[in-house]
Amino acid sequence: MNRRTFFPTAAALADIFAQELLAQTPASRRKTKHVVLFTSDGVRWQDLFTGIDPNLMNAKTAGMADAAALRKQLWRPTPEERRAALMPFFWKTLVPKGVVFGNVNKGSSMQVTNRYRVSYPGYSEILTGRAQDDVIKGNDNIQNPTPSFLQFIKDKQRLNAEQVAVFASWDNFKYSAESVPGAIYINAGYQRSALPRNSARADELNKLQFEARFIADTSRHDAFTFGLAMEYLDKLRPEHMYVSFDETDDWAHDRRYDEVLQSLQFFDQALHDLWTWLQQSPKYRGATTLVITTDHGRGSTLADFSDHGPKVPGDEQIWAAFIGPDTPATGEATNTATCYQRDIAPTILDLLGFDYREYSGVKGKPVRGAIESSQA
Numbered sequence: 001m002n003r004r005t006f007f008p009t010a011a012a013l014a015d016i017f018a019q020e021l022l023a024q025t026p027a028s029r030r031k032t033k034h035v036v037l038f039t040s041d042g043v044r045w046q047d048l049f050t051g052i053d054p055n056l057m058n059a060k061t062a063g064m065a066d067a068a069a070l071r072k073q074l075w076r077p078t079p080e081e082r083r084a085a086l087m088p089f090f091w092k093t094l095v096p097k098g099v100v101f102g103n104v105n106k107g108s109s110m111q112v113t114n115r116y117r118v119s120y121p122g123y124s125e126i127l128t129g130r131a132q133d134d135v136i137k138g139n140d141n142i143q144n145p146t147p148s149f150l151q152f153i154k155d156k157q158r159l160n161a162e163q164v165a166v167f168a169s170w171d172n173f174k175y176s177a178e179s180v181p182g183a184i185y186i187n188a189g190y191q192r193s194a195l196p197r198n199s200a201r202a203d204e205l206n207k208l209q210f211e212a213r214f215i216a217d218t219s220r221h222d223a224f225t226f227g228l229a230m231e232y233l234d235k236l237r238p239e240h241m242y243v244s245f246d247e248t249d250d251w252a253h254d255r256r257y258d259e260v261l262q263s264l265q266f267f268d269q270a271l272h273d274l275w276t277w278l279q280q281s282p283k284y285r286g287a288t289t290l291v292i293t294t295d296h297g298r299g300s301t302l303a304d305f306s307d308h309g310p311k312v313p314g315d316e317q318i319w320a321a322f323i324g325p326d327t328p329a330t331g332e333a334t335n336t337a338t339c340y341q342r343d344i345a346p347t348i349l350d351l352l353g354f355d356y357r358e359y360s361g362v363k364g365k366p367v368r369g370a371i372e373s374s375q376a
């Protein structure tokens with residue numbers, strides 16, 4: 001056998017340089033073509049990362065009086081086992097494929113920067129990459145003065161309104177998700193979805209949502225939001241989508257921890273159904289990043305787990321997960337620099353290959369560790 005000596009040719013050197021460039025994955029080489037954002041309102045990091053809470057699970061005043069079966073179903077000796085029992089798809093399938101930030105117990109902190117820590121300021125911070133404390137001071141239905149990052153993407157990619165779709169349980173999204181009514185497609189609260197047309201499934205859900213009223217007049221059951229969103233996805237194949245659940249917050253305010261847990265189980269089921277659907281679609285498979293987060297935290301004790309806002313300690317702590325072709329599969333983040341709710345929009349823009357700094361007035365920056373080879 002001949003021994004071969006290796007003198008790299010000019011062509012080989014060029015190849016090595018090309019590989020080096022690829023390894024840095026500049027924004028223009030991102031694989032993410034579509035983003036699906038999925039939130040559930042006021043989901044505590046404590047429940048997401050440690051499962052059913054031992055301080056709440058036996059408390060009559062937390063609505064757990066008649067929840068023995070649920071306790072049995074969800075209680076395990078360790079936090080890792082408990083969270084997998086509560087949200088099995090999130091923990092066993094999604095997290096290993098991506099990254100989740102916000103487990104304070106393991107040195108990862110994600111925080112809101114708006115001073116109010118209620119829903120509209122939180123969603124606005126997610127949707128615009130900044131706190132707007134002087135304008136959005138609470139949950140009043142005022143039109144967002146700032147174009148959302150969804151509008152930014154729509155304009156940059158020259159999309160129709162229907163190609164960027166928001167389905168939300170809470171009616172306030174008509175105001176938070178766009179600065180100009182009609183800029184993108186929004187279906188929120190108790191509202192018929194005009195699209196897709198000629199869909200027996202959408203017709204049925206449009207009707208049923210008004211018949212099966214939820215405890216809050218401003219938000220419908222998450223099941224209708226999700227059903228309409230999936231039907232829209234299936235029939236219209238939008239470029240980008242945002243699905244927003246609300247029940248986790250409504251039940252917590254009612255001090256029904258049992259129902260909070262069951263809403264989280266439905267959230268997990270919906271993530272399963274959505275992700276499974278995306279993986280079976282040639283358009284979305286391998287080209288879609290799923291971002292999962294929440295608008296605010298809440299209290300950590302039996303007295304205040306139900307509540308949030310400026311007077312509740314610790315409710316600035318939130319969490320976010322990123323799963324997609326441009327995110328390293330590092331799983332649960334530990335010992336990270338603190339990141340912020342305002343960083344979510346810039347991270348999404350970066351994942352889609354945009355220079356996030358072109359989004360006027362943005363305050364956040366891409367989350368370090370959410371993007372492959374991220375230097376951010």
Ligand SMILES: [Zn+2]
Pocket residue numbers: 042119249250253308
């Ligand atoms: Zn709330």
